[in-house]
Amino acid sequence: MFNVHDILSETGPFVDCIDGFTVRPQQQQLAQTIAEVLENDESLVCEAGTGTGKTFAYLVPVLLSGKRVIISTGTKHLQDQLYYKDLPIVRKALNVPVVTALLKGRENYLCLHRLEQGDENFRYLSKEDLLELPKVKQWATQTDKGDLAELINLPEDAAIRSRIVSSAENCLGQDCSFYDDCFVFKARRKANEAEVIVVNHHLLLADLALRESGFGEVLPKADTIIFDEAHQLPGLASDFFSQTLSSRQFTELFNDTTSAYLTDAGDMEEVQVEIRECQTSLRQLRLSFGRKERRSAWNEVFADKEIRKALQDFLDHLIKLEKYLDTLAERSKSLENCWRRCSTMIEMLQTFMERETEDLIQWLETRGQGFLLHQTPLDISTTFQARLAEHGCNTIYTSATLSVAEDFTHFTSQLGLSDINAQSWHSPFDYQKQALLYLPQGMPEPGESIYTEAVVNMALPVIEASQGHAFLLFTSHRAMNEAYRLLAGRTDYPLLRQGDAPRSELLQSFRKTKHAVLLGTSSFWEGVDVRGKALSCVIIDKLPFAPPDDPVFRARAAKMQENGQNPFMTYQVPQAVINLKQGVGRLIRDATDYGVLMICDPRIISKPYGKIFLNSLPNMRRSTELADVDEFFFERMQGDVLSLSS
Numbered sequence: 001m002f003n004v005h006d007i008l009s010e011t012g013p014f015v016d017c018i019d020g021f022t023v024r025p026q027q028q029q030l031a032q033t034i035a036e037v038l039e040n041d042e043s044l045v046c047e048a049g050t051g052t053g054k055t056f057a058y059l060v061p062v063l064l065s066g067k068r069v070i071i072s073t074g075t076k077h078l079q080d081q082l083y084y085k086d087l088p089i090v091r092k093a094l095n096v097p098v099v100t101a102l103l104k105g106r107e108n109y110l111c112l113h114r115l116e117q118g119d120e121n122f123r124y125l126s127k128e129d130l131l132e133l134p135k136v137k138q139w140a141t142q143t144d145k146g147d148l149a150e151l152i153n154l155p156e157d158a159a160i161r162s163r164i165v166s167s168a169e170n171c172l173g174q175d176c177s178f179y180d181d182c183f184v185f186k187a188r189r190k191a192n193e194a195e196v197i198v199v200n201h202h203l204l205l206a207d208l209a210l211r212e213s214g215f216g217e218v219l220p221k222a223d224t225i226i227f228d229e230a231h232q233l234p235g236l237a238s239d240f241f242s243q244t245l246s247s248r249q250f251t252e253l254f255n256d257t258t259s260a261y262l263t264d265a266g267d268m269e270e271v272q273v274e275i276r277e278c279q280t281s282l283r284q285l286r287l288s289f290g291r292k293e294r295r296s297a298w299n300e301v302f303a304d305k306e307i308r309k310a311l312q313d314f315l316d317h318l319i320k321l322e323k324y325l326d327t328l329a330e331r332s333k334s335l336e337n338c339w340r341r342c343s344t345m346i347e348m349l350q351t352f353m354e355r356e357t358e359d360l361i362q363w364l365e366t367r368g369q370g371f372l373l374h375q376t377p378l379d380i381s382t383t384f385q386a387r388l389a390e391h392g393c394n395t396i397y398t399s400a401t402l403s404v405a406e407d408f409t410h411f412t413s414q415l416g417l418s419d420i421n422a423q424s425w426h427s428p429f430d431y432q433k434q435a436l437l438y439l440p441q442g443m444p445e446p447g448e449s450i451y452t453e454a455v456v457n458m459a460l461p462v463i464e465a466s467q468g469h470a471f472l473l474f475t476s477h478r479a480m481n482e483a484y485r486l487l488a489g490r491t492d493y494p495l496l497r498q499g500d501a502p503r504s505e506l507l508q509s510f511r512k513t514k515h516a517v518l519l520g521t522s523s524f525w526e527g528v529d530v531r532g533k534a535l536s537c538v539i540i541d542k543l544p545f546a547p548p549d550d551p552v553f554r555a556r557a558a559k560m561q562e563n564g565q566n567p568f569m570t571y572q573v574p575q576a577v578i579n580l581k582q583g584v585g586r587l588i589r590d591a592t593d594y595g596v597l598m599i600c601d602p603r604i605i606s607k608p609y610g611k612i613f614l615n616s617l618p619n620m621r622r623s624t625e626l627a628d629v630d631e632f633f634f635e636r637m638q639g640d641v642l643s644l645s646s
Contacts, residue, residue: 004031004060013093014056022591026425027053033423034396035061038069038224043394043420045230045412047402049427049618050585054398055082058226059090062196063098067223070197072204074229075527076104080149082228083198101194103187103219105203110136110146111166112178117259122163129159136164146183156502162252169249169341170256175333192220201232205240208387222393229527230397231578234380234414238552241383242376245348247369250282253345257325257338264332271328274321281314289366297551298352298362298373311353318346351375363551376552378559381416400427401581405615410574427588431620434594435587436632438462441624443602446542452479455541455600456486461626462598465633466537468493468515473525473583475542480519483541493517498524510534526582529589536595536633538587543601543613544579545572573609577616584617594636596629 005028006012014021030048037044038061048054062069073079083102091098115137122130132154143150148161166184179185191197199219207218227233254275261271288310289301301307325339352362352373359379365372377383388395402411408422440458444451463470474480477499484497494513496506498520510516511534518524525544546553557567580599587595597620604610614622623629 004028004035004064007031007060007094008056013095017089017093024051024053024428026428027057030054030425031057031060034058035065037394037396037421038062038065038067041223041394043396043417045397045402045408045417045420045422047408047422047424048398048400049425049429050400050588051427051429051591052400052425054400055086055228056090058228058396058398059086060094062224062226063090063094063096066195068195068197068220070199070204070219070222070225072199072201072225072227074201074232076108076149076200078229078527079104079198079200087196087198098196099194100196100198101187101191102198103191103203104147104200105206106171106184107165107167108148109166109183109187110140110143110148110164111171112140112146112181112183113172113176114166114170115140115164116178117263122160125159125163132158132160136160143183145187162248167252169344170252170337172333172337188218197222201227201229201236202240205233205236208384208390209240219391221391224394224396225388225391226396226398229399231399231401231411231582233397234411237380237384237415238376241380242374243348244372244374245345245352246372247282247286249345250278253338253341254279254282256334257321257342260332260334260338261328264335265328268324268328271321271324274317274324278314278317278321281310281317285310285314286366286369286371289364289371293366293368295365295549295551296363297554298364301364302352311349315346315349315353318342318349322346348375349373361552361555378556381414385416400585401578403616404574404577405612410571410578427618429588429591429593429618431588431618435618435620436596436628437617437620437622438596438598438626438629439605439622439624440598440600440626443600446601446603452482452541453486455479455539456483456490458600459539459598460487460490462537462539462596462629463491463493463517465626465630466596467633467637468517469533469535470517470537470539471524471528471530471535471586472517472519472539473541473586474519474521475544477521479541480521484519487517487519491517495519524586525579526585528586530586531589531593535586535589536593536636537598538583538595539598539600540580540583541600543576543599543603544583545576569609573612577613580613581616588618594632596632598629 008014008023008028008031010023026048030046030052033046034044034057046054048057058071062071071082073082079102083100087100091100122133136151136154139151140146148154148165154161173179176182197220204219204225258272258275261268265271288304288307322339322342325335325342329336329339359377361374361376361378363374363376365374397411397417402408403422403424404410406424412418412420412422443458444454459472472480472483474483480498484495487495494516496510496513496516496518498506498518500506501509503523506518507528507530510518511530516534548554553572556571560567560570584597587593587597604613
């Protein structure tokens with residue numbers, strides 16, 4: 001077997017390919033372990049601390065293995081970085097002619113059929129959105145891949161996006177006149193010919209959950225699947241093995257039905273009348289759920305007579321529309337598709353009228369003017385393993401945050417990974433020298449009304465000591481917004497807040513703005529890489545426990561209690577530890593970084609379970625004294641001045 005240890009050494013090929021390449025023993029050990037696992041057709045769970053270089057640690061043995069491997073990343077951004085940046089570097093260094101492919105979900109590719117549908121497909125778009133249409137049409141004549149990521153100036157939330165891509169519901173498959181030129185089909189065909197296929201968790205889980213018709217299986221068979229950022233899998237798998245019915249799906253059905261009717265029928269005026277009735281009834285249903293955003297168990301929601309009536313009225317109108325579509329379905333594939341979608345939605349909506357089954361959790365989520373009806377499995381481990389078995393391959397799970405105080409049970413049990421080899425490699429960074437953990441004294445309990453005000457009061461002198469350069473990470477939007485208001489008049493440092501601009505723009509502004517302070521919630525706890533002096537302080541308001549009123553957690557907690565388990569210690573604490581480790585991981589991103597981690601929550605000291613959190617963090621010096629924070633920054637900043645002067 002090839003020696004990856006030597007390849008990643010000071011005499012290996014990466015020294016000439018990467019400026020400032022650093023040899024990391026943890027990376028070498030991890031790569032060698034993965035090489036052995038691939039050689040022996042085994043599975044592995046591997047936790048690699050920040051800075052290990054896990055991407056190269058698995059790419060080197062993968063490209064040398066001669067096996068077909070699917071690599072699944074946490075996000076599309078990481079997927080693009082892996083495919084367009086990391087993979088070419090490793091392939092060049094190793095000088096191996098491995099065929100690779102990038103594959104995303106269908107919602108990332110232009111649908112030529114929907115673009116050709118014309119004006120009817122773009123009804124109800126705003127003037128601003130319609131201004132994007134000529135740019136899209138021009139790009140459509142030039143693109144080879146049809147990947148919407150090429151449209152750099154098209155916002156992620158642009159309404160036109162949903163009108164120019166297909167979905168599993170509206171795709172015509174081989175009956176489409178553009179089938180031979182379909183960008184989704186081309187991307188999947190290329191993936192079938194590749195040895196290394198880079199996907200993201202959303203696509204892979206959709207493939208496991210749906211096995212879409214029309215194109216057959218989305219992903220080819222592989223010898224091994226590598227899940228990078230694997231800590232996200234349990235939550236994402238729960239989402240993908242759920243069934244969801246959303247107001248957006250209904251709206252798209254009504255829009256597509258209008259377009260198909262006007263194009264292929266047009267002689268039954270009552271169809272358009274019924275579509276309008278459905279649209280009105282859908283709005284009434286949303287209003288019946290209340291104006292505030294909520295996440296509620298369905299049995300609580302269904303107890304409301306007004307909601308039951310609104311749901312029944314909407315269902316009645318849908319059934320009428322389905323009967324009209326049944327008579328029109330033979331006129332075109334588009335109308336037949338709308339009829340099938342309508343029938344499927346009626347069936348699922350009826351399950352919410354009939355109430356939940358024992359193995360499923362039914363719950364409502366409202367967002368703005370929309371809503372989602374979910375049916376989530378109580379346990380996804382059996383389903384996950386059964387779907388993986390269809391691939392017939394080995395699996396490798398890697399992330400910086402998989403264990404809780406060196407114990408992998410929380411992660412492995414959620415995915416049904418019994419008797420799997422699990423190992424951990426600590427970060428190569430010297431946290432004792434590079435970081436300080438500050439645990440302020442005198443904080444009130446997190447449930448008290450003055451808590452966020454106390455967080456700001458305690459954080460201000462730390463922000464002053466770090467001269468900005470800080471992330472303030474919150475467990476709720478309410479706390480973030482309150483802290484923003486309290487900080488606004490008490491610091492001269494520039495304040496940036498999640499939601500005021502797209503995430504990528506905020507990060508770019510943070511990097512470019514001297515002494516900036518960024519306030520964020522969950523999306524800034526992970527996947528954010530800010531190196532150097534721009535970020536030298538991370539302040540966390542609370543231990544990131546899941547909300548106790550979350551309907552899915554409540555149902556699972558009840559099941560755990562029935563089985564004699566303590567849901568708080570068995571599930572809530574371990575999950576919060578992993579979430580906290582992600583937030584902490586934002587602080588030190590390079591061997592030359594330094595910074596202070598401030599955790600405001602007094603429970604990390606006062607509660608017995610606090611030791612589990614502390615024992616799961618990197619080994620760094622701890623202090624409860626603000627003077628130590630001042631001294632830490634003074635010494636580092638003096639060192640920066642001396643290094644610049646020399």
